[in-house]
Amino acid sequence: xxxxxxxxxxxxxxxxxxxxxxxxxxxxxxxxxxxxxxxxxxxxxxxxxxxxxxxxxxxxxxxxxxxxxxxxxxxxxxxxxxxxxxxxxxxxxxxxxxxxxxxxxxxxxxxxxxxxxxxxxxxxxxxxxxxxxxxxxxxxxxxxxxxxxxxxxxxxxxxxxxxxxxxxxxxxxxxxxxxxxxxxxxxxxxxxxxxxxxxxxxxxxxxxxxxxxxxxxxxxxxxxxxxx
Amino acid sequence: xxxxxxxxxxxxxxxxxxxxxxxxxxxxxxxxxxxxxxxxxxxxxxxxxxxxxxxxxxxxxxxxxxxxxxxxxxxxxxxxxxxxxxxxxxxxxxxxxxxxxxxxxxxxxxxxxxxxxxxxxxxxxxxxxxxxxxxxxxxxxxxxxxxxxxxxxxxxxxxxxxxxxxxxxxxxxxxxxxxxxxxxxxxxxxxxxxxxxxxxxxxxxxxxxxxxxxxxxxxxxxxxxxxxxxxxxxxxxxxxxxxxxxxxxxxxxxxxxxxxxxxxxxxxxxxxxxxxxxxxxxxxxxxxxxxxxxxxx
Ligand SMILES: Nc1ncnc2c1ncn2[C@@H]1O[C@H](COP(=O)(O)OP(=O)(O)OP(=O)(O)O)[C@@H](O)[C@H]1O
Ligand SMILES: [Mg+2]
Numbered sequence: 001x002x003x004x005x006x007x008x009x010x011x012x013x014x015x016x017x018x019x020x021x022x023x024x025x026x027x028x029x030x031x032x033x034x035x036x037x038x039x040x041x042x043x044x045x046x047x048x049x050x051x052x053x054x055x056x057x058x059x060x061x062x063x064x065x066x067x068x069x070x071x072x073x074x075x076x077x078x079x080x081x082x083x084x085x086x087x088x089x090x091x092x093x094x095x096x097x098x099x100x101x102x103x104x105x106x107x108x109x110x111x112x113x114x115x116x117x118x119x120x121x122x123x124x125x126x127x128x129x130x131x132x133x134x135x136x137x138x139x140x141x142x143x144x145x146x147x148x149x150x151x152x153x154x155x156x157x158x159x160x161x162x163x164x165x166x167x168x169x170x171x172x173x174x175x176x177x178x179x180x181x182x183x184x185x186x187x188x189x190x191x192x193x194x195x196x197x198x199x200x201x202x203x204x205x206x207x208x209x210x211x212x213x214x215x216x217x218x219x220x221x222x223x224x225x226x227x228x
Numbered sequence: 229x230x231x232x233x234x235x236x237x238x239x240x241x242x243x244x245x246x247x248x249x250x251x252x253x254x255x256x257x258x259x260x261x262x263x264x265x266x267x268x269x270x271x272x273x274x275x276x277x278x279x280x281x282x283x284x285x286x287x288x289x290x291x292x293x294x295x296x297x298x299x300x301x302x303x304x305x306x307x308x309x310x311x312x313x314x315x316x317x318x319x320x321x322x323x324x325x326x327x328x329x330x331x332x333x334x335x336x337x338x339x340x341x342x343x344x345x346x347x348x349x350x351x352x353x354x355x356x357x358x359x360x361x362x363x364x365x366x367x368x369x370x371x372x373x374x375x376x377x378x379x380x381x382x383x384x385x386x387x388x389x390x391x392x393x394x395x396x397x398x399x400x401x402x403x404x405x406x407x408x409x410x411x412x413x414x415x416x417x418x419x420x421x422x423x424x425x426x427x428x429x430x431x432x433x434x435x436x437x438x439x440x441x442x443x444x445x446x447x448x449x450x451x452x453x454x455x456x457x458x459x460x461x462x463x464x465x466x467x468x469x470x471x472x473x474x475x476x477x478x479x480x481x482x483x484x485x486x487x488x489x490x491x492x493x494x495x496x497x498x499x500x501x502x503x504x505x506x507x508x509x510x511x512x513x514x515x516x517x518x519x520x521x522x523x524x525x
Contacts, residue, residue: 049436072440079438089433093247106439108233150437 001027002048002158002189007057009043009213017043018054019213025191027157030184032200033193034224035210041193044210045160048191049081050074062157079107082151082159086166088143090135090150096122097131100150107154117153125149125179141172145179152183159183161192165199177203197224233443241450244427251423252455255416259459259511262412263503266405267467270499273401278490280394284361287390289368290381291354297376305376306354312370314363315356323350351378362391409510416514420452424518431522441523448519449512456511457504464500471496 002025009018017040025031033041046052047059050066059066062080069077090099097118104114122128125145135143144164151159161180165173177199184190194200200207200223207222208215217225245252291309293302302320309318321329327348331341344350358367364382372380424431434444475492 075435075438075440077438078436083436089429089436091430091433102433103437105233105236106434106437106443108230108443110230111232154437 001025001060001062002191003058003060004047005058007047007054007059009040009047009052010055017213018047021057021213021215023208023215023218025189027189028184028187030181030190030205031192032205032207032222033191033210034195034200034207034226035216036226039210040213041210042162043213045162045191045193048158048160049078049083079154080156080158082148082154082156084144084147084151084159084161084164086163088135088140088147088167090143090146092135094134095131096127096133096135096138096146099135099146100153103150103153109154118149121149121153124152124182139172140168141175144168144172144176148176148179148183152188156188158189158191161190163193163195165194165196170198173199197226200224237446237450240447241454244423244447244451245454248423251419255419255423255455255511255514256459258412258415258419259456259507260462262408262415262510263460263463263507264466266408266412266506267463267499267503269401269405269408270502271467271471273398273405274495274499275490276397276401278488280398282488283390284394285357287357287361287364287382287387289356289358289364289371291356291371291377292351292379292381293353294376294378295351297352301376302352305374308374309354309356309371312367314358314360314367316359317357319355321353321355323348323352326350326353409506413510413514413517416452416455416510417517420448420455420515421518424448424522428522431519444523445516445519448515452511452513452515453508454511455515456507456509459511460504460507463507464503467503468496468500471499 002023004021004023007018007021008016010016019040021040021044033044035041043052047054047066048061050069054067061077064077066077091102094102100118100122101114104117109117119128119131122131125148127142127145127149130138130142135146138146144167148159148164159180164180165176168176173196180190180192181203204221206220207217207224209217209222209225291305293305297305306318306320309315327341327344327350330350331339334341356367356371358364364387368380368382371377431444472492475489478489
């Protein structure tokens with residue numbers, strides 16, 4: 001459960017990126033965040049895993065008040081939230097296996113558990129046969145699958161994705177969306193910022209539309225609503 | 229921490245040395261150059277200190293006893309000198325002994341002084357040493373005022389100069405070493421900063437998947453440690469070999485007074501350990517300094 005109340009965010013350069021945002025996202029929901037460039041979608045998302053702090057307002061994630069969360073406890077929050085980006089953020093010098101295992105090594109899982117979980121999740125994203133490849137040897141879609149595998153390998157309750165299909169061709173994008181649906185069907189909350197009109201209008205889910213830092217529309221099974 | 233985690237940190241730190249090839253080389257070179265300088269400096273400093281100690285310890289006060297003093301007066305004077313708190317040692321030397329010493333110190337030509345053996349013009353002497361050589365002057369000034377003291381001799385003027393020179397030399401050496409160390413730390417922290425800059429993506433991802441700052445720091449801590457320790461190897465070897473040869477060269481011919489090198493063993497072991505420790509410290513410090521700003525949440 002993610003809950004924001006009257007959240008404002010003004011960046012140090014004076015840009016108001018969030019202007020009185022209040023929202024409630026229940027566990028297991030699938031939410032698109034849409035809106036024109038510069039509307040504040042990324043900022044909105046960054047609030048959830050505390051990459052950025054709000055200037056004012058309250059944010060609760062799984063009952064934890066992020067305002068009161070000490071810096072030293074932020075890693076614990078992140079372990080419950082998987083994050084996926086447009087540019088994959090894989091480490092080029094690590095293999096597929098190592099890139100995914102990275103997320104578990106960091107939280108000091110035992111090597112046995114790591115092996116088992118990594119193989120399981122690579123099977124889920126359909127890359128079991130590429131464990132020894134390096135990111136540079138994979139297509140964009142495959143790289144995004146690795147990145148998704150890494151984000152869910154420690155079974156987080158929430159997966160946040162910022163334009164995960166932004167760098168992919170339409171066909172590959174559908175494959176990635178199927179994967180997100182699969183993850184969502186297992187009870188994981190998904191919050192996804194996207195510019196992909198076709199996807200939003202086809203796989204109908206809750207749509208939060210933003211403009212100038214405000215939520216202008218919030219519909220269950222909504223539409224993209226902007227000219228692409 | 230799990231053993232497997234420690235193993236991971238070890239593995240990562242070593243791998244990273246290899247991955248950052250040139251930067252690793254640059255950092256190690258910085259440590260090497262610095263430690264070489266520091267090593268030479270330390271060796272010179274410790275030896276100088278050693279000479280200085282020897283010279284200082286050779287400083288003594290010769291209290292010439294007035295010829296009119298009888299045995300009782302001499303005993304009284306001795307008691308008075310012994311009462312001075314700084315005095316550590318007092319030795320009586322009769323005028324005949326003093327003459328012998330004089331003759332001996334002149335070597336061949338000394339025999340001409342034998343003329344005086346019949347009618348010795350010298351006085352009996354108390355040779356006084358203070359516990360701390362620097363107190364010599366103070367003690368001498370006190371003794372001068374005692375009864376039956378004809379003259380006090382401690383190399384007036386020269387001793388004062390010697391002490392002030394030694395003090396300046398020590399202070400200059402200390403300042404130079406501290407300056408060198410800071411320069412090295414700065415160099416290393418900058419070199420590692422560049423390698424970390426290239427790895428900020430890795431750190432960013434670590435933080436994204438929930439690594440604690442402590443966890444992120446470990447490999448960098450170890451990497452700094454390796455850089456420092458590897459950087460110390462060459463300076464230790466070079467300084468040891470050179471010192472060994474210098475020591476072997478000078479050891480059999482200690483002709484110049486006070487010029488005596490500290491023995492290779494254990495001195496070189498101590499210096500080596502010190503260099504290793506300094507290397508490790510600057511390596512770790514440099515790497516911790518540079519990783520710091522990437523850990524702010
Ligand atoms: N770190 C930052 N410092 C200053 N201003 C920022 C920062 N990040 C974003 N902004 C500004 O805040 C506003 C919202 O940015 P944000 O990245 O949230 O938009 P967005 O909706 O994600 O846009 P896009 O669709 O192009 O990704 C923009 O005007 C942007 O310039
Ligand atoms: Mg954005």
